[in-house]
Amino acid sequence: MSTNRREFLTECGKYLFLTSAATAALDFVIDGKAEAAPNYMMTDHWWAMTIDIEKCIGCGNCVRACAEENNVPVGFFRTWVERYYVPDFPSTKVEVDSPNGGKDGFPDQPHTGGKSFFVPKMCNHCSDSPCVQVCPVGATFETPDGLVLVDEKYCIGCRYCVQACPYGCRYIHPEKNTVDKCTLCYHRISKQLEPACCEACPTGCRKLADLKDPKDPVHEFLRVNSIQVLKPHMATGAKAYYRGLDGAVR
């Protein structure tokens, strides 16, 4: 794309005298199609997720809601819930189970001693994502608003990203034969709706967060609580912030 001096100065002039949103809409307004102007500004958001382990009751509502909202094929998961059992001794013998991703809930498994808890998992929408780095065709990418998405029309189904994701959040869609993953319900959050999993979560364990919004309660949440991300040593820039995450969780 080349820009001559006149075009450059015209664009600069628009940004000087109008707000950036008005500039983006101006061309549409001049064309008489104001309703087609993009009212969702990618540059105004930086999406993340907060997950409060102490609030997860393992009901599986998020898993079901995600599957219903995004037509996730049976046996595959964009989000799932794991149950951890950490015995008192030896505490290295950690048991993890996730029957059907927690979709049908968890049958009670009484243990003597130790501790047991649920950990919801999903795409961490890493800001320095390994899956994006390995894609050979530019089909998976980081958006300006902080999501990791997949271009289904460009994905060749090579599975490289499935192996690269340290959190196991990707799968090959059995019908489309392209990779599929959590979009953080981009079709919803770009219309001021909550993601399906947050909408269905009964305890407010999972919450959508906009790190660029100074009024978002996420800032206090991150400041006040002990926060951890999964596999911090991998420096993925993960944006799923867990509160009360146990050291046993992998």
Place this chain on the structure above:
Amino acid sequence: MRIWKDAGHLIRLALLLGMLVVAFLVIRRAVIPEGFGRYGHFRPAALEDVRAHPIHFAGRAACEACHPDVMELKQKGKHAGLSCEACHGPLAKHAEDPEVKPVLPKVVALCSRCHEANSARPKWFPQVNTKEHSGGESCEACHKPHKPKFGE
């Protein structure tokens, strides 16, 4: 101009190179999608593709717009924080067209999904062993789902 006399092979080479460059540019233009690289190493139209996905969960605001009575009842109870579709399931079709009647959830299965005693559940969360607690009676016989606690 003696210098051009033996330069025929150079000119042919230059022409060939020129043709290759032109072919490269033409193919490049045809193959690379429109706007590629505008936001990063991807096709910007893919963002629209993802955003175009149909919505199944209407969202709490849509429910409360038509059912303020339930909202008011719920606000006073323990279930105030719950979104309607957490129990009733995805109802965007019903929100668009009220003639599409939602199917009411099966009460015992629904309640025990969250409130059945489980050792992995956090201790602060109210849980019961359904069989001991009600002896097979439906939860609704005593608790009202929108305002579950007695005397609230």
